[in-house]
Amino acid sequence: MRIGLIGGGNIGKFLLQSINMNGLLPDGKIVGLYSRNQQSAEQLAREFDTENYLDIQSLIESAAIDLVIEAANIQVVKDYAATILKSGKDLVVSSVGALADGDFYQQLEKICQEARSKIYLPAGAIGGLDILKAAKSIGELESVSIITRKPPQALPGAPVDREQVMFEGTAKEAIELFPKNINVSIILSLAGLGPYKTGVKIISDPAVRKNSHLIEAAGSFGALSLQVENDPMPNNPKTSYLAALSVLSVLKNKDAVVKVG
Numbered sequence: 001m002r003i004g005l006i007g008g009g010n011i012g013k014f015l016l017q018s019i020n021m022n023g024l025l026p027d028g029k030i031v032g033l034y035s036r037n038q039q040s041a042e043q044l045a046r047e048f049d050t051e052n053y054l055d056i057q058s059l060i061e062s063a064a065i066d067l068v069i070e071a072a073n074i075q076v077v078k079d080y081a082a083t084i085l086k087s088g089k090d091l092v093v094s095s096v097g098a099l100a101d102g103d104f105y106q107q108l109e110k111i112c113q114e115a116r117s118k119i120y121l122p123a124g125a126i127g128g129l130d131i132l133k134a135a136k137s138i139g140e141l142e143s144v145s146i147i148t149r150k151p152p153q154a155l156p157g158a159p160v161d162r163e164q165v166m167f168e169g170t171a172k173e174a175i176e177l178f179p180k181n182i183n184v185s186i187i188l189s190l191a192g193l194g195p196y197k198t199g200v201k202i203i204s205d206p207a208v209r210k211n212s213h214l215i216e217a218a219g220s221f222g223a224l225s226l227q228v229e230n231d232p233m234p235n236n237p238k239t240s241y242l243a244a245l246s247v248l249s250v251l252k253n254k255d256a257v258v259k260v261g
């Protein structure tokens with residue numbers, strides 16, 4: 001698997017280290033990188049033995065790349081996903097919030113069918129998606145919600161001296177107001193009832209160090225209550241370590257002949 005990576009931040013660096021340095025993806029290598037800050041991108045490319053691309057278009061067009069990982073932000077997905085998929089390359093999306101827009105989702109789905117490319121959406125910083133998908137398969141999923149609790153440093157505009165509910169509403173509104181903080185609500189929506197029917201509460205809490213997500217769902221299967229207590233990435237408290245692990249896990253399982261879950 002010859003991988004092109006967009007974004008050299010927390011998740012991007014974790015992938016470069018895990019794949020190119022620690023060899024955690026047998027038969028896979030990140031052969032190209034594009035990130036916004038060229039100085040740090042050049043440094044990363046040297047450190048992790050990959051090619052630094054000076055613009056995103058040349059990375060997308062490169063014949064040396066079969067799959068692109070987006071680890072940048074929602075805007076990058078909106079601007080470049082269609083071009084990547086049209087070129088026949090598969091795409092792994094970290095900023096899954098981009099797919100909260102139903103028209104955009106359908107447009108990408110159509111491109112994939114025509115170009116025979118695929119989109120991979122990692123579970124990110126949560127779990128339980130398998131349960132929602134199974135419950136939904138005969139349309140008997142009734143409710144899905146997520147309560148996210150993070151330290152104030154992980155949420156824009158949060159007070160540092162007291163607990164505060166920063167948001168309560170649907171996943172659709174949540175990702176518009178917190179595009180860097182609540183991608184989890186959109187992957188949950190995509191597995192379950194959609195962004196207009198997924199309840200979200202975001203709490204800033206100075207007493208916590210971890211990013212926790214409590215997922216609750218109910219349907220004819222019974223009830224789900226799942227709490228994930230995520231350690232943050234060392235350099236970015238906004239992002240949970242599990243989010244980076246889940247991208248690596250998608251790559252590791254992509255071509256498996258036995259699929260679990």
Ligand SMILES: NC(=O)C1=CN([C@@H]2O[C@H](COP(=O)(O)OP(=O)(O)OC[C@H]3O[C@@H](n4cnc5c(N)ncnc54)[C@H](OP(=O)(O)O)[C@@H]3O)[C@@H](O)[C@H]2O)C=CC1
Binds near residue numbers: 011076126181
């Ligand atoms: N699905 C999930 O559960 C989760 C998803 N995420 C999402 O994953 C994405 C990556 O997270 P993370 O690595 O922690 O974020 P970081 O902010 O640490 O890194 C983002 C990187 O993308 C680069 N970048 C920004 N804009 C562009 C652009 N236009 N073209 C190319 N590169 C660009 C940044 O460059 P620069 O240094 O110049 O800013 C930076 O290197 C984010 O959107 C985040 O919200 C995060 C956690 C959980």
Ligand SMILES: O=C([O-])CC(=O)C(=O)O
Binds near residue numbers: 179181211238239
């Ligand atoms: O990493 C997390 O815990 C969740 C997160 O930032 C997101 O969903 O955007």
